Amino acid sequence: MSDVNATSVRAIATKDFRDAVRSWTFWGLSLLFFLLVGLAAFAIGYFGNADTSTADFLGTVSQVTRLVVPLIALLLGWKSIAGERESGSIKVLLSLPHSRIDVVLGKYLGRATVLSLSLLIGFVIGAVVVAVMLSPPAIADYAGFIAMTILYGIAYLGIAIALSSITKSTTIAGAAMFGVFVLFYVVWNLLNFALQILMNQGYFSGVEVTQTMNGNEMQYERLPDWGLFVQTIDPGVAYANALSVIDAVEAPGFGTAFSAELFPSGVPFYLQNWFSFLILLVWIVVPTAIAIARFDRVDL
Incomplete structure:
Protein backbone atom coordinates (compact mmCIF):
# COMPACT_ATOMS: atom_id res chain seq x y z
CA MET A 1 0.00 0.00 0.00
CA SER A 2 1.35 3.41 -0.98
CA ASP A 3 2.00 6.20 1.48
CA VAL A 4 -0.34 9.13 1.98
CA ASN A 5 0.67 12.35 0.26
CA ALA A 6 -0.95 15.20 2.18
CA THR A 7 -0.52 17.64 -0.71
CA SER A 8 -2.15 15.22 -3.13
CA VAL A 9 -5.04 14.52 -0.74
CA ARG A 10 -5.62 18.24 -0.28
CA ALA A 11 -5.58 18.84 -4.05
CA ILE A 12 -8.16 16.13 -4.69
CA ALA A 13 -10.34 17.29 -1.79
CA THR A 14 -10.18 20.91 -2.98
CA LYS A 15 -11.17 19.97 -6.54
CA ASP A 16 -13.99 17.74 -5.30
CA PHE A 17 -15.29 20.52 -3.08
CA ARG A 18 -15.09 23.19 -5.80
CA ASP A 19 -16.93 20.95 -8.24
CA ALA A 20 -19.67 20.42 -5.67
CA VAL A 21 -19.97 24.14 -4.89
CA ARG A 22 -20.51 24.85 -8.58
CA SER A 23 -23.32 22.29 -8.73
CA TRP A 24 -26.80 22.20 -7.29
CA THR A 25 -25.66 19.75 -4.58
CA PHE A 26 -24.07 22.27 -2.25
CA TRP A 27 -26.75 24.93 -2.52
CA GLY A 28 -29.54 22.36 -2.56
CA LEU A 29 -28.33 20.80 0.69
CA SER A 30 -27.91 24.18 2.34
CA LEU A 31 -31.43 25.19 1.29
CA LEU A 32 -32.84 21.87 2.45
CA PHE A 33 -31.45 22.17 5.96
CA PHE A 34 -32.43 25.81 6.17
CA LEU A 35 -36.00 24.83 5.29
CA LEU A 36 -35.98 21.97 7.80
CA VAL A 37 -34.72 24.18 10.61
CA GLY A 38 -36.95 27.08 9.60
CA LEU A 39 -40.10 24.99 9.39
CA ALA A 40 -39.35 23.32 12.72
CA ALA A 41 -38.78 26.71 14.35
CA PHE A 42 -41.96 28.09 12.85
CA ALA A 43 -44.00 25.07 13.96
CA ILE A 44 -42.58 25.10 17.49
CA GLY A 45 -42.99 28.87 17.75
CA TYR A 46 -46.53 28.87 16.39
CA PHE A 47 -47.87 25.88 18.31
CA GLY A 48 -45.63 26.21 21.38
CA ASN A 49 -46.06 28.27 24.50
CA ALA A 50 -44.00 30.39 26.84
CA ASP A 51 -42.28 27.30 28.22
CA THR A 52 -41.01 26.18 24.82
CA SER A 53 -37.22 26.04 24.87
CA THR A 54 -34.31 25.57 22.48
CA ALA A 55 -34.08 21.98 23.68
CA ASP A 56 -37.68 21.36 22.59
CA PHE A 57 -36.89 22.82 19.19
CA LEU A 58 -33.76 20.70 18.80
CA GLY A 59 -35.74 17.64 19.86
CA THR A 60 -38.07 18.23 16.92
CA VAL A 61 -35.27 18.92 14.44
CA SER A 62 -33.25 15.90 15.57
CA GLN A 63 -36.12 13.60 14.66
CA VAL A 64 -35.84 14.88 11.08
CA THR A 65 -32.04 14.96 10.86
CA ARG A 66 -31.79 11.39 12.10
CA LEU A 67 -33.61 10.31 8.92
CA VAL A 68 -32.58 12.94 6.39
CA VAL A 69 -28.84 13.26 7.10
CA PRO A 70 -28.08 9.60 6.22
CA LEU A 71 -29.98 9.97 2.95
CA ILE A 72 -27.98 13.08 2.04
CA ALA A 73 -24.67 11.50 3.05
CA LEU A 74 -25.38 8.36 1.02
CA LEU A 75 -26.37 10.53 -1.95
CA LEU A 76 -23.13 12.51 -1.69
CA GLY A 77 -20.98 9.39 -1.53
CA TRP A 78 -22.87 7.41 -4.15
CA LYS A 79 -20.89 8.41 -7.25
CA SER A 80 -17.75 9.62 -5.50
CA ILE A 81 -15.54 6.85 -6.86
CA ALA A 82 -17.89 4.47 -8.70
CA GLY A 83 -18.92 7.30 -11.03
CA GLU A 84 -15.33 7.99 -12.02
CA ARG A 85 -14.61 4.29 -12.48
CA GLU A 86 -17.66 3.95 -14.70
CA SER A 87 -16.72 6.95 -16.86
CA GLY A 88 -13.02 6.07 -16.91
CA SER A 89 -11.96 9.44 -15.49
CA ILE A 90 -10.43 7.68 -12.49
CA LYS A 91 -7.60 6.51 -14.76
CA VAL A 92 -6.90 10.09 -15.78
CA LEU A 93 -6.86 11.13 -12.12
CA LEU A 94 -4.45 8.33 -11.23
CA SER A 95 -2.19 9.22 -14.16
CA LEU A 96 -1.36 12.36 -12.18
CA PRO A 97 0.90 12.11 -9.11
CA HIS A 98 -1.98 10.78 -6.98
CA SER A 99 -2.01 7.38 -5.31
CA ARG A 100 -5.17 5.37 -4.80
CA ILE A 101 -5.16 6.05 -1.08
CA ASP A 102 -4.89 9.78 -1.85
CA VAL A 103 -7.97 9.50 -4.05
CA VAL A 104 -10.07 7.80 -1.36
CA LEU A 105 -9.02 10.21 1.38
CA GLY A 106 -9.31 13.24 -0.91
CA LYS A 107 -12.80 12.28 -2.04
CA TYR A 108 -13.82 11.66 1.55
CA LEU A 109 -12.48 14.98 2.84
CA GLY A 110 -13.92 16.94 -0.08
CA ARG A 111 -17.41 15.54 0.32
CA ALA A 112 -17.26 15.68 4.11
CA THR A 113 -16.52 19.40 3.76
CA VAL A 114 -19.50 19.81 1.42
CA LEU A 115 -21.78 18.01 3.85
CA SER A 116 -20.45 19.86 6.90
CA LEU A 117 -20.65 23.31 5.33
CA SER A 118 -24.13 22.63 3.97
CA LEU A 119 -25.37 21.63 7.40
CA LEU A 120 -23.62 24.55 9.04
CA ILE A 121 -25.07 27.12 6.64
CA GLY A 122 -28.56 25.67 6.94
CA PHE A 123 -28.52 25.61 10.72
CA VAL A 124 -26.87 29.01 11.18
CA ILE A 125 -29.41 30.70 8.92
CA GLY A 126 -32.13 28.69 10.63
CA ALA A 127 -30.96 30.08 13.97
CA VAL A 128 -32.28 33.45 12.84
CA VAL A 129 -35.75 31.94 12.44
CA LEU A 163 -19.25 1.10 -0.96
CA SER A 164 -18.59 3.42 -3.90
CA SER A 165 -14.92 2.40 -3.92
CA ILE A 166 -15.65 -1.31 -4.27
CA THR A 167 -18.28 -1.09 -7.01
CA LYS A 168 -17.66 -0.62 -10.71
CA SER A 169 -20.92 1.07 -11.68
CA THR A 170 -23.19 3.73 -10.23
CA THR A 171 -26.14 1.33 -10.57
CA ILE A 172 -24.55 -1.20 -8.24
CA ALA A 173 -23.37 1.60 -5.94
CA GLY A 174 -26.90 3.04 -5.81
CA ALA A 175 -28.31 -0.37 -4.92
CA ALA A 176 -25.70 -0.68 -2.17
CA MET A 177 -26.68 2.72 -0.74
CA PHE A 178 -30.32 1.65 -0.68
CA GLY A 179 -29.28 -1.58 1.02
CA VAL A 180 -27.47 0.36 3.75
CA PHE A 181 -30.53 2.48 4.44
CA VAL A 182 -32.75 -0.61 4.62
CA LEU A 183 -30.22 -2.34 6.85
CA PHE A 184 -30.26 0.30 9.56
CA TYR A 185 -33.88 1.39 9.32
CA VAL A 186 -35.58 -1.97 8.78
CA VAL A 187 -33.30 -4.99 9.24
CA TRP A 188 -31.60 -3.68 12.38
CA ASN A 189 -34.94 -3.13 14.09
CA LEU A 190 -36.04 -6.63 13.07
CA LEU A 191 -32.77 -8.02 14.44
CA ASN A 192 -33.43 -6.46 17.83
CA PHE A 193 -36.96 -7.85 17.76
CA ALA A 194 -35.59 -11.28 16.79
CA LEU A 195 -33.17 -11.24 19.72
CA GLN A 196 -36.07 -10.62 22.08
CA ILE A 197 -37.99 -13.55 20.59
CA LEU A 198 -34.98 -15.88 20.75
CA MET A 199 -34.47 -14.97 24.39
CA ASN A 200 -38.12 -15.63 25.17
CA GLN A 201 -37.83 -19.01 23.40
CA GLY A 202 -34.90 -19.94 25.62
CA TYR A 203 -32.13 -19.93 23.00
CA PHE A 204 -30.07 -17.76 25.35
CA SER A 205 -30.55 -16.44 28.85
CA GLY A 206 -31.63 -12.94 29.67
CA VAL A 207 -31.20 -11.01 32.88
CA GLU A 208 -33.92 -11.03 35.53
CA VAL A 209 -34.51 -7.49 36.80
CA THR A 210 -36.92 -5.67 39.06
CA GLN A 211 -37.95 -2.14 38.15
CA THR A 212 -40.24 0.30 39.91
CA MET A 213 -42.74 2.03 37.63
CA ASN A 214 -45.42 4.37 38.94
CA GLY A 215 -44.81 3.08 42.44
CA ASN A 216 -45.26 -0.56 41.45
CA GLU A 217 -42.47 -3.13 41.23
CA MET A 218 -42.28 -5.08 38.00
CA GLN A 219 -40.18 -8.16 37.39
CA TYR A 220 -39.19 -9.13 33.87
CA GLU A 221 -36.34 -10.50 31.80
CA ARG A 222 -34.27 -8.08 29.73
CA LEU A 223 -31.78 -8.78 27.00
CA PRO A 224 -28.24 -9.53 28.21
CA ASP A 225 -25.71 -6.73 27.98
CA TRP A 226 -24.39 -7.88 24.61
CA GLY A 227 -27.94 -7.82 23.20
CA LEU A 228 -28.42 -4.25 24.37
CA PHE A 229 -25.06 -3.36 22.84
CA VAL A 230 -26.26 -4.62 19.45
CA GLN A 231 -28.97 -1.96 19.58
CA THR A 232 -26.49 0.83 20.25
CA ILE A 233 -24.27 -0.06 17.25
CA ASP A 234 -26.82 1.42 14.86
CA PRO A 235 -25.42 4.86 13.82
CA GLY A 236 -28.85 6.45 14.34
CA VAL A 237 -29.07 5.16 17.91
CA ALA A 238 -25.47 6.22 18.55
CA TYR A 239 -26.35 9.71 17.27
CA ALA A 240 -29.37 9.90 19.56
CA ASN A 241 -27.36 8.73 22.55
CA ALA A 242 -24.58 11.21 21.82
CA LEU A 243 -27.11 14.05 21.74
CA SER A 244 -28.30 13.08 25.20
CA VAL A 245 -24.74 13.38 26.49
CA ILE A 246 -24.41 17.01 25.49
CA ASP A 247 -27.88 17.80 26.90
CA ALA A 248 -28.82 19.37 23.57
CA VAL A 249 -32.11 17.55 23.16
CA GLU A 250 -35.16 17.05 25.31
CA ALA A 251 -37.30 14.55 23.46
CA PRO A 252 -38.61 11.09 24.28
CA GLY A 253 -36.59 8.21 22.94
CA PHE A 254 -33.23 9.96 22.97
CA GLY A 255 -30.46 8.33 24.90
CA THR A 256 -30.41 4.79 26.14
CA ALA A 257 -31.64 6.05 29.51
CA PHE A 258 -30.91 2.73 31.18
CA SER A 259 -32.20 2.72 34.70
CA ALA A 260 -29.71 1.86 37.42
CA GLU A 261 -32.26 -0.73 38.58
CA LEU A 262 -31.51 -2.75 35.46
CA PHE A 263 -27.82 -2.90 36.31
CA PRO A 264 -27.29 -3.58 40.03
CA SER A 265 -23.53 -3.64 39.43
CA GLY A 266 -23.60 -0.46 37.35
CA VAL A 267 -24.20 0.22 33.66
CA PRO A 268 -21.34 -1.26 31.56
CA PHE A 269 -19.17 1.41 29.99
CA TYR A 270 -20.08 0.27 26.47
CA LEU A 271 -23.77 0.90 27.21
CA GLN A 272 -23.24 4.39 28.57
CA ASN A 273 -24.19 7.25 26.28
CA TRP A 274 -20.67 8.72 26.10
CA PHE A 275 -19.53 5.51 24.40
CA SER A 276 -21.73 6.45 21.43
CA PHE A 277 -19.08 8.97 20.39
CA LEU A 278 -16.66 6.09 19.93
CA ILE A 279 -19.25 4.10 17.97
CA LEU A 280 -19.68 6.98 15.52
CA LEU A 281 -15.90 7.29 15.20
CA VAL A 282 -15.69 3.57 14.44
CA TRP A 283 -18.27 4.04 11.67
CA ILE A 284 -15.97 6.71 10.24
CA VAL A 285 -12.62 4.91 10.57
CA VAL A 286 -13.45 1.28 9.77
CA PRO A 287 -15.33 1.76 6.45
CA THR A 288 -12.64 4.22 5.32
CA ALA A 289 -9.90 1.72 6.16
CA ILE A 290 -11.77 -0.99 4.24
CA ALA A 291 -12.20 1.35 1.27
CA ILE A 292 -8.49 2.15 1.21
CA ALA A 293 -7.45 -1.51 1.47
CA ARG A 294 -9.94 -2.68 -1.16
CA PHE A 295 -9.51 0.15 -3.67
CA ASP A 296 -5.75 -0.24 -3.52
CA ARG A 297 -6.09 -3.72 -5.05
CA VAL A 298 -9.05 -3.50 -7.47
CA ASP A 299 -8.58 -3.76 -11.21
CA LEU A 300 -9.71 -0.49 -12.77
Missing part, protein backbone atom coordinates in the same frame (compact mmCIF):
# COMPACT_ATOMS: atom_id res chain seq x y z
CA VAL A 130 -35.39 30.32 15.86
CA ALA A 131 -34.50 33.67 17.40
CA VAL A 132 -37.51 35.36 15.81
CA MET A 133 -40.08 32.62 16.54
CA LEU A 134 -38.79 31.52 19.92
CA SER A 135 -35.78 33.18 21.47
CA PRO A 136 -32.05 33.25 20.69
CA PRO A 137 -30.95 29.59 20.91
CA ALA A 138 -28.59 28.53 23.66
CA ILE A 139 -25.28 28.75 21.81
CA ALA A 140 -23.60 25.80 23.53
CA ASP A 141 -26.55 23.46 22.97
CA TYR A 142 -27.05 24.60 19.40
CA ALA A 143 -23.35 24.26 18.56
CA GLY A 144 -23.22 20.83 20.19
CA PHE A 145 -26.24 19.71 18.20
CA ILE A 146 -24.70 20.90 14.92
CA ALA A 147 -21.37 19.23 15.71
CA MET A 148 -23.01 15.89 16.52
CA THR A 149 -25.19 16.06 13.41
CA ILE A 150 -22.12 16.68 11.26
CA LEU A 151 -20.32 13.75 12.91
CA TYR A 152 -23.37 11.58 12.26
CA GLY A 153 -23.43 12.60 8.59
CA ILE A 154 -19.71 11.98 8.16
CA ALA A 155 -20.14 8.48 9.62
CA TYR A 156 -22.70 7.61 6.95
CA LEU A 157 -20.52 9.30 4.33
CA GLY A 158 -17.68 6.95 5.28
CA ILE A 159 -19.96 3.98 4.60
CA ALA A 160 -21.01 5.49 1.27
CA ILE A 161 -17.44 6.19 0.14
CA ALA A 162 -16.43 2.64 1.07
